[in-house]
Amino acid sequence: MNVIDIKDPSFLKALSIKELESLSEEIRAFLMSSLAETGGHLSSNLGVVEATIALHKVFDSPHDKIIFDVGHQTYTHKILTGRANQFATLRKTDGLSGFLKRSESQHDCFEAGHSSTSLAAGAGMLYAKNLGANLGHVIMFIGDGALASGPALEALNFIGHDAQKHPIIILNDNEMSISKNIGHLSRMLTKIRMRKSLRRLRKTTGKLIPKPFRNLTLKVEKRIRGFISGHSYFEDLGYTYFGPLDGHDYKSLLKVFEIAKKEAQPCVIHIRTQKGRGYPHSEKDTVGSWHGVSPFNIETGEPIKPQNGVKSYSKIVAEYLTQKAALESFYVITPAMMSGSELREFQVAYPQRFIDVGIAEQTALTMASGIGLNHIKVFVSIYSTFLQRAYDAILHDLARHDVHAVIGIDRAGLVGGDGETHQGIYDIPLLYHIPNMTIAHPKNAEEMYGILQYAFNEHKGVIAVRYPREFVPAIELDISKSLAIPPSWERLTDGKTVTLITFGTHIESLTRIIKERKLPITLINARYLKPLDINILKTIDSTKPLLIVEESTLNGGLGSVIISYFADQNIRFPKIKRLGFDDCFVPQGDRETMLMRYGLDVDSILEEAEKLYET
Ligand SMILES: Cc1ncc(C[n+]2csc(CCOP(=O)(O)OP(=O)(O)O)c2C)c(N)n1
Structure with a gap:
C-alpha cells in the first residue's frame, strides 16, 4: 500500500505481522525522504513506527484516546490517520503541524508541544469518562525523557493510586531525551533492562552449568537481581507493569497491548525503542543532532543549506x-x-x-x-x-x-x-x-x-x-x-515628528533606513525592558505621536508599561500606537512571513510611523 493512500487506521486490523513489517519499512522510507525535504523531528519519529502502528491496530482511535506526550513523535500517527499527502507542508506557514492538532484530525485528541502533560490529560479524560463522557480506552504514550519531568511524575503518582481507573501508559524508553538522558529514573530503567537480560542469560546458560553448581549460581543471581532492581518502581506506585518489550517487535507489542486492553488496573507498558532507527546517521547520534533537523541530503546526512558565514x-x-x-x-x-x-x-x-x-x-x-x-x-x-x-x-x-x-x-x-x-x-x-x-x-x-x-x-x-x-x-x-552596558536605553536617531520605541534585532535595519531616507523619526532602543530608562522617557516630546513596537504579546508588554508610566505622570500624547501580538496565539510559519502578517516587519513598522506623522 502506498502510504499516501492511507485514509484512516482501520485497514490495520486485517494486516498480518509480515504486512505490518513491510508497512513499517514503507513509512520509514516515506519519513526519511519527506523530512529530508522539509526537516522536522526525525529521530523520535523513526523510533516509534512499529509502536504507533501496533497501537492503532489494537485500539480504536478516535473512540479510544491515544495521547502522545509532546506530540513531536506523531508523524506515523499522522500518516495512519490520513495526512501523508500534507507532509510537504510540515511545519511550514499554514502547513501540517509538527505536533498533534485537534483541528487537523479527530484522531488528535489532545494538543501539546511542551512535554510531560500526557498523563494528567489522560487522567482528566478518565475522570470525564466516569461522569459519562463517551470514550473508550485512554492510552498515554510518553518518552523516558518526558516521564522524568515534574508534571509527568506528579500525574504518575496520582493516577497509580486509583485502581478503579484504567489508564494505559506506554513508556517509550530509548535512553535519550534530546541528548542522553539524565537522572535516577533513567538509571532505574537501565536496571530494569539489565534484569531482563539476566533472566535471558540464565535461561540460555543454565543448562550448560553442571547440576551441582546450578543452585549456587541461582543464589548469586538472585542476590544480583535484588541488588539491581529491587521491586519494580511502577508496581510500587500501583501499576501493573509489562516489560521491558522490544518496541520494534510486533509479536510482543500486539500481545501485550491486547492483554493491557483487558486489564482493569492502571498499567505501564515499558517498550524499548531505538531513537533514529533505520537511518545510520540518526542511529549513531548521542548528542541530539538528529532530534530535530533542517532539510538534509539523505546520502551524506549533510544539511542542504549549511549556515555558512x-x-x-x-x-x-x-x-x-x-x-x-x-x-x-x-x-x-x-x-x-x-x-x-x-x-x-x-x-x-x-x-x-x-x-x-x-x-x-x-x-x-x-x-x-x-x-x-x-x-x-x-x-x-x-x-x-x-x-x-x-x-x-x-x-x-x-x-x-x-x-x-x-x-x-x-x-x-x-x-x-x-x-x-x-x-x-x-x-x-x-x-x-x-x-x-x-x-x-x-x-x-x-x-x-x-x-x-x-x-x-x-x-x-x-x-x-x-x-x-x-x-x-x-x-x-x-x-x-566588551565593555559592560548597564541598564539604559539609547537614542539612535533624532526626528521631529514621531517617536518610535522598540527593542530587538530589527533596530539595526530601522536605524539604517531612517538615516538613509532621512525620515523624521526619533528611534529609541529600549535594550533594557526593565527598568524603564526614565531619563530618556522624560526627554520624549509628548506633543508628537508615540509608536511602541514589540515582538511580544501586547497585554502586559513594554508598551503597556510605558503607557502606564506616562499616565502616572499625567503626560498625554496626541496619539499612541502599539504594535505587537494582540491577545492571540500565533501559529507556525517562517519568521519573516509571520512578522509581515502581524505587521511587525521593518516595512510595516515604518508605514505605521508614517501614518502617525501624516495624520
Ligand atoms: C517543557 C518542555 N521542555 C523541553 C522541551 C523540548 N523537548 C522536546 S522533545 C524533548 C525530548 C523528549 O524526550 P523523550 O520524552 O524521551 O522523547 P523522545 O524524543 O526521546 O522520543 C525535549 C526536551 C519540551 N517540548 N517541553
Whole structure:
C-alpha cells in the first residue's frame, strides 16, 4: 500500500505481522525522504513506527484516546490517520503541524508541544469518562525523557493510586531525551533492562552449568537481581507493569497491548525503542543532532543549506560563556536543551560546571537560587516558551531572595516551524511584574556581549537576557574588549515628528533606513525592558505621536508599561500606537512571513510611523 493512500487506521486490523513489517519499512522510507525535504523531528519519529502502528491496530482511535506526550513523535500517527499527502507542508506557514492538532484530525485528541502533560490529560479524560463522557480506552504514550519531568511524575503518582481507573501508559524508553538522558529514573530503567537480560542469560546458560553448581549460581543471581532492581518502581506506585518489550517487535507489542486492553488496573507498558532507527546517521547520534533537523541530503546526512558565514544568537551566548569560563568559575544550567542552545562546546570544555537537569525547568531555576545564595555565579539557559514552566521558581525562589543569577532567554520572539506551542512571546509580561527583576534584549551580538558583561560582572540580582532564534554574521567577539552596558536605553536617531520605541534585532535595519531616507523619526532602543530608562522617557516630546513596537504579546508588554508610566505622570500624547501580538496565539510559519502578517516587519513598522506623522 502506498502510504499516501492511507485514509484512516482501520485497514490495520486485517494486516498480518509480515504486512505490518513491510508497512513499517514503507513509512520509514516515506519519513526519511519527506523530512529530508522539509526537516522536522526525525529521530523520535523513526523510533516509534512499529509502536504507533501496533497501537492503532489494537485500539480504536478516535473512540479510544491515544495521547502522545509532546506530540513531536506523531508523524506515523499522522500518516495512519490520513495526512501523508500534507507532509510537504510540515511545519511550514499554514502547513501540517509538527505536533498533534485537534483541528487537523479527530484522531488528535489532545494538543501539546511542551512535554510531560500526557498523563494528567489522560487522567482528566478518565475522570470525564466516569461522569459519562463517551470514550473508550485512554492510552498515554510518553518518552523516558518526558516521564522524568515534574508534571509527568506528579500525574504518575496520582493516577497509580486509583485502581478503579484504567489508564494505559506506554513508556517509550530509548535512553535519550534530546541528548542522553539524565537522572535516577533513567538509571532505574537501565536496571530494569539489565534484569531482563539476566533472566535471558540464565535461561540460555543454565543448562550448560553442571547440576551441582546450578543452585549456587541461582543464589548469586538472585542476590544480583535484588541488588539491581529491587521491586519494580511502577508496581510500587500501583501499576501493573509489562516489560521491558522490544518496541520494534510486533509479536510482543500486539500481545501485550491486547492483554493491557483487558486489564482493569492502571498499567505501564515499558517498550524499548531505538531513537533514529533505520537511518545510520540518526542511529549513531548521542548528542541530539538528529532530534530535530533542517532539510538534509539523505546520502551524506549533510544539511542542504549549511549556515555558512552566520551564527545563531544561541551560539553567540555559548561562546561568551566559554570565554567567560576561562576567566572565572560559574555554573551553566540547561533543562534538557544543550543541543538547541548550542551548549555542547561549553559542556565539553567545562563538564564540571555544566548541569543538565533534564526536562525540569522549575528545578533549573530553583537550583540557580541555591547556587547563587552561596555567592557562586550561575547562568540558566532556557527557551522563552519553557520558561513559562518556571514562573514560580523565578518569582518565589530567585527574585524574592534577590539572588544574583543570569537567565539567558533563548528563542525570544517568533520561533518558526514549532509554532503556537513554542512562540517566545509571553515571557515579558510573565517576568515584568516580578520585583527585583531586570530584563534586557540586545539589538545585536556586540550589545549582547556588553549586556552579558554587565549581567555577570556588575549586576546584583536576577537578570534575564532575551535573544531570538536568529542568525548574525559569524564575527568573533572578544570578551576582553566588551565593555559592560548597564541598564539604559539609547537614542539612535533624532526626528521631529514621531517617536518610535522598540527593542530587538530589527533596530539595526530601522536605524539604517531612517538615516538613509532621512525620515523624521526619533528611534529609541529600549535594550533594557526593565527598568524603564526614565531619563530618556522624560526627554520624549509628548506633543508628537508615540509608536511602541514589540515582538511580544501586547497585554502586559513594554508598551503597556510605558503607557502606564506616562499616565502616572499625567503626560498625554496626541496619539499612541502599539504594535505587537494582540491577545492571540500565533501559529507556525517562517519568521519573516509571520512578522509581515502581524505587521511587525521593518516595512510595516515604518508605514505605521508614517501614518502617525501624516495624520
Ligand atoms: C517543557 C518542555 N521542555 C523541553 C522541551 C523540548 N523537548 C522536546 S522533545 C524533548 C525530548 C523528549 O524526550 P523523550 O520524552 O524521551 O522523547 P523522545 O524524543 O526521546 O522520543 C525535549 C526536551 C519540551 N517540548 N517541553
